[in-house]
Amino acid sequence: MMKNTIKLLGIALITGLLLAGCYVPVNDGVGSVGIKLPDASSTGEASDQEIARIYLLNEIALVTIGETTPYKVVEIEQADNEVSIGPVPSGPGYQIILVLGNDAADPVAGGDATIFVPELYAVSDQFAVIAGQATLKELVPVTSPFGLVPVVFGENLKGIVNVQRGPTIPDDFLFYTASAGEAIELAHDLSATVRAALPDGEEAIGMGMGALVTEPTYGVPWVNTTKGILPYLGGTSLELGFRTDYPSDFPPVLDSGAFLSGGDLFGWFQVDGGLGGVYDNEVGAKQWVADIDLSTFISGQPISDLVVDSSTGGIDGYFASKLGAFKAPERILTENINTVQGILEASSFFEVAIDDEEATITELALVDTELYLGTNRGVVSVLKADLDLDSIPTSDVVTESIGRTVQDMAIGANYHAILTDHFLIVSSDGGPYSLLPIYAGIVTAPTGLFLDDSTGVVLIAGETGIASVDIDGP
Amino acid sequence: MKKTTIMLLLLLAVVASPLFAQDAMIREVSGKVEYRVGSGGWQTATVGRQLALNATISTGFGASAIIRIGEAANGSVLEISQLTRLTLEELIEREGTLSTNVFVPVGRVRATVSTAEGRSADFRVRGPLSTAAVRGTGFETNGWQLSVTEGVVEFANALGEGRNINPGQISVTTGGAPSNPADELNQLADIGDGRGPDDFDDGPRSSGYITVKW
Numbered sequence: 128m129m130k131n132t133i134k135l136l137g138i139a140l141i142t143g144l145l146l147a148g149c150y151v152p153v154n155d156g157v158g159s160v161g162i163k164l165p166d167a168s169s170t171g172e173a174s175d176q177e178i179a180r181i182y183l184l185n186e187i188a189l190v191t192i193g194e195t196t197p198y199k200v201v202e203i204e205q206a207d208n209e210v211s212i213g214p215v216p217s218g219p220g221y222q223i224i225l226v227l228g229n230d231a232a233d234p235v236a237g238g239d240a241t242i243f244v245p246e247l248y249a250v251s252d253q254f255a256v257i258a259g260q261a262t263l264k265e266l267v268p269v270t271s272p273f274g275l276v277p278v279v280f281g282e283n284l285k286g287i288v289n290v291q292r293g294p295t296i297p298d299d300f301l302f303y304t305a306s307a308g309e310a311i312e313l314a315h316d317l318s319a320t321v322r323a324a325l326p327d328g329e330e331a332i333g334m335g336m337g338a339l340v341t342e343p344t345y346g347v348p349w350v351n352t353t354k355g356i357l358p359y360l361g362g363t364s365l366e367l368g369f370r371t372d373y374p375s376d377f378p379p380v381l382d383s384g385a386f387l388s389g390g391d392l393f394g395w396f397q398v399d400g401g402l403g404g405v406y407d408n409e410v411g412a413k414q415w416v417a418d419i420d421l422s423t424f425i426s427g428q429p430i431s432d433l434v435v436d437s438s439t440g441g442i443d444g445y446f447a448s449k450l451g452a453f454k455a456p457e458r459i460l461t462e463n464i465n466t467v468q469g470i471l472e473a474s475s476f477f478e479v480a481i482d483d484e485e486a487t488i489t490e491l492a493l494v495d496t497e498l499y500l501g502t503n504r505g506v507v508s509v510l511k512a513d514l515d516l517d518s519i520p521t522s523d524v525v526t527e528s529i530g531r532t533v534q535d536m537a538i539g540a541n542y543h544a545i546l547t548d549h550f551l552i553v554s555s556d557g558g559p560y561s562l563l564p565i566y567a568g569i570v571t572a573p574t575g576l577f578l579d580d581s582t583g584v585v586l587i588a589g590e591t592g593i594a595s596v597d598i599d600g601p
Numbered sequence: 602m603k604k605t606t607i608m609l610l611l612l613l614a615v616v617a618s619p620l621f622a623q624d625a626m627i628r629e630v631s632g633k634v635e636y637r638v639g640s641g642g643w644q645t646a647t648v649g650r651q652l653a654l655n656a657t658i659s660t661g662f663g664a665s666a667i668i669r670i671g672e673a674a675n676g677s678v679l680e681i682s683q684l685t686r687l688t689l690e691e692l693i694e695r696e697g698t699l700s701t702n703v704f705v706p707v708g709r710v711r712a713t714v715s716t717a718e719g720r721s722a723d724f725r726v727r728g729p730l731s732t733a734a735v736r737g738t739g740f741e742t743n744g745w746q747l748s749v750t751e752g753v754v755e756f757a758n759a760l761g762e763g764r765n766i767n768p769g770q771i772s773v774t775t776g777g778a779p780s781n782p783a784d785e786l787n788q789l790a791d792i793g794d795g796r797g798p799d800d801f802d803d804g805p806r807s808s809g810y811i812t813v814k815w
Contacts, residue, residue: 181813185684186707190662213810216684217746220707223813249815256809257773258746266815485640 156537156544156576157492162317162584176227176246179203181210182566184222187531187548190215198566203227217258223251224549224564225266235281242281242591245271248567272600273568276317276586276593282306286334286575287588288348303348303359304575304588305331310350310359317593323363329354334575335383339366340392340409349394351380356396372413382430397430432501432536434491436511445491445498445511451476452488452500454514477514479507482521492538501533506545506552527552527560534573539580542598546576546587553598555583561598568594625652625670625692632664632683657688660708671699677724679703680711690727698723711741714752731779732757740766746773 181199183190191197192212201210215221226248230241249266256262284304291300302313307330310323325331330353337349339358350357350365355377358366370377378398385394385405392407406414432447444455453476479486481504490501498511505528507519521529531547538544543560545552554560565571570589577586583598627636627650634646638656646658646666660666660683668679670692677699681687685708693700700723703710714724714735725734726742733742739751747756748771757763762778770782 179815183811188662188684190684209812209814211810211812215809215811216682216709217809218684218707218709221811223811225813225815227815256811258809261810261812263812263814266813268815 156535157539157578157580162315162579162582162586177203177229178227178243179206179210180226180228180243180245180566181212182224182226182549182564183212183215184224184549185218186220189549190221211261213256213261215256217256219255220253221256222253223249223264223266224566225249225251225268226271226564226566227268228271231280233281235283242569244275244569245273245567247271248564250562250564271567272563272596274595275569276313276595278313278318278320279304279311279592280569282311282592283590284311284574284588284592285331285351287577287586287593288334288336288575289577290336290346290348301361302577302586303334303361304593305334305350305359307331310348310357310365312359312361317595321362323359323365325350325352325357325365326354326367329357332379332381333383335385335396337383337385337394338387338392339369340387340390340407341366343387343390346386349383349385351383351396353379356380356383369413372415374415402430431489432491434493436493438493438495445493447488447491447500451478452491453477475514477516479509479516480518481505481507481524483518490533490536492536494538494540499536499538501536501545503532505529505531506533506536525552525560527562535576537576537578537585539578541580542578542583544576544578544585544598546573551585551587551596553583553585553596555598563596565594568596570594624672624676625656625668625689626650627652627658627666628669628678629667630664631666633661634664634666634681635659635661652689654689654692657686660685670701677701677712677714677722680713682709682711684708685710701725702727704728705742709741711739713739730758732759732763747771747779 179201181192181201182197183192189197192215193199199210199212226245228243228245228247231244233240233242247268248271249268251264251266254262254264283306285306287302287304289300289302300315302317304311304313308325310325310331312321313319331350332353333351335349335351337347337356337358339347342360348359350359355370355373358369360366381397381399383394383396385392390408392405394405396403396405403415430446430448434445436443436445443457446453446455453474455474458473479488479500479502481502484504486502486504488500488502492499492501493511496510496512497508498514499506499508505524507524509516525545528545528547531550533545533547535546536544541556543554546565549564549566551563551565552560553563565573565587568587569591570587570593572590573587575588585596585598587594627646627648630646630648635643636646636650636652636656636658637643638653643659652658652668658666658668658681660681662683664683666681668681669676670679671677679687686706687708687710688704690704691700691702698721702725704727706729710726712724712726712735714722723734725732728742731747733740733747734755734757735752740747740749740754747754747766749766749768751768754766755763756766756772756779758778764772764779766772766782772779772782
């Protein structure tokens with residue numbers, strides 16, 4: 128049953144891609160743009176902080192210990208630098224993340240609303256809670272490596288993409304994001320914004336790296352909305368005409384991407400339980416393919432990640448889907464393979480097991496000959512030329528990621544940034560990985576990740592703006 | 602020749618012994634409880650669900666489940682606490698002995714082992730650090746701590762170093778030999794910070810507190 132379901136998913140997906148015309152490269156969150164962050168402004172003194180947030184993990188689960196939040200909040204002056212948590216079930220595998228900071232006025236909500244801005248943090252080792260006893264954990268907070276982007280502070284952002292407009296022009300790149308009601312362009316140094324209001328009654332859901340046939344030189348960010356796709360021309364301009372030939376009842380778009388080839392646009396998008404494609408050459412009407420319904424099999428986004436490999440002279444697509452990962456070779460296109468049997472024979476599903484237990488592949492990244500697989504049990508790298516994988520021992524999993532679910536991943540030639548449920552895992556120049564709790568930054572519910580592979584700067588967009596961190600330190 | 606004959610006889614004896622699978626069934630669930638068989642997908646656990654060998658039960662925060670193993674009237678009962686994973690590794694009845702092995706990598710279970718008259722039970726709960734083996738008794742363990750409510754439990758670490766724990770006693774192992782029930786660690790000692798067990802007004806008996814200081 129599962130095998131047939133996987134085949135059906137593969138058929139539908141590949142058919143969608145064929146209808147869309149080609150594989151689509153997507154923004155994999157890695158770029159070389161040269162971001163420099165200002166020095167952290169933290170005083171680094173615990174005595175300057177007013178609020179403490181305490182998060183309690185049990186293995187990878189966040190244990191709720193607050194009255195209305197998963198974390199516990201205390202005013203430091205009243206707590207006297209000591210907090211009691213419990214009762215909690217006895218047992219091993221507990222870990223404390225302590226974050227100290229201050230509440231700042233919420234510039235978006237206004238009134239008395241505030242946003243917690245972390246300044247210091249500490250992470251305990253793993254420990255056991257013993258029945259009937261109070262387990263003491265003494266922590267030494269250090270300055271948080273996370274900063275924030277002031278011009279979007281407090282905004283509930285739906286993702287982040289970067290457009291490099293010319294490799295020879297210094298600083299000629301911009302970032303694009305969106306709040307519910309606006310598309311937002313950020314200057315290359317993250318110092319200023321220009322905004323375009325979305326049409327009434329339409330809300331942004333996410334960002335995709337798209338294109339327009341009228342913009343042949345650069346990529347164009349696509350704002351995925353509750354009513355379809357809005358290409359963002361930057362500044363105050365949205366390309367509303369792009370939707371002229373929409374199918375009726377266009378569903379909310381969860382994910383999208385596109386590129387130009389020979390002046391023609393090839394795009395794709397995901398909706399709840401389905402896939403679609405679009406082809407545009409600006410001569411006739413756009414050809415929308417929006418009837419690939421997979422809701423019988425799955426809900427949400429069918430594809431969690433895809434990467435395109437053109438380094439070997441051809442174009443291979445690697446897909447991570449809810450029901451399996453597979454590689455689709457270019458010959459599906461070049462040999463005009465358009466039968467179900469032909470597509471199935473050409474594509475190859477692959478699986479990964481860690482210590483003989485199957486792992487679900489959720490994220491992909493390509494670096495030279497290696498294919499990095501982000502799974503629900505950690506990150507492993509395999510040779511892309513050999514995907515007939517034996518079980519991988521835990522010792523070959525990125526140690527810091529073992530047992531953690533990978534939410535997003537940006538792997539560059541120089542830096543790695545792996546976003547898991549509670550930690551950002553980073554490394555520089557092939558060195559050891561470091562764990563940074565995302566709770567030490569202002570964004571605790573990430574919607575987008577960007578890594579500048581030339582400087583090691585990581586940007587995380589989310590519910591309160593953009594958190595930034597320099598992997599090499601301030 | 603004689604050795605071979607003996608070995609063949611032993612082999613025949615083992616093969617000739619009738620083996621029956623025991624039933625395992627979910628009797629109660631509360632909160633988010635899921636199960637899966639082998640590496641299959643997780644499914645919502647419901648009352649009355651029969652569990653196969655190699656089934657794993659997972660309870661979420663605040664959730665719990667009760668499993669009955671063996672006969673409906675005289676079976677053993679496993680009470681699975683929140684944040685627990687438990688795998689049924691062996692469910693066999695052989696020559697009147699009900700053999701049950703469960704693996705608890707994380708979490709806490711309470712076992713009440715019973716059998717019909719004329720039968721015996723070989724009931725083992727294995728954790729990463731320890732194994733508790735019993736024959737007709739009641740106990741509670743989270744894989745590294747054991748408290749016995751009835752009967753005698755053989756409590757051993759992964760190296761097989763063990764000791765018998767009597768009713769009303771608690772023993773702990775963090776990898777080494779299980780502690781002596783007379784040790785202070787097992788006496789629910791108050792560490793004198795005002796947050797000791799005598800200060801605990803709520804929470805389950807096996808809960809603890811964490812004091813975070815910076």
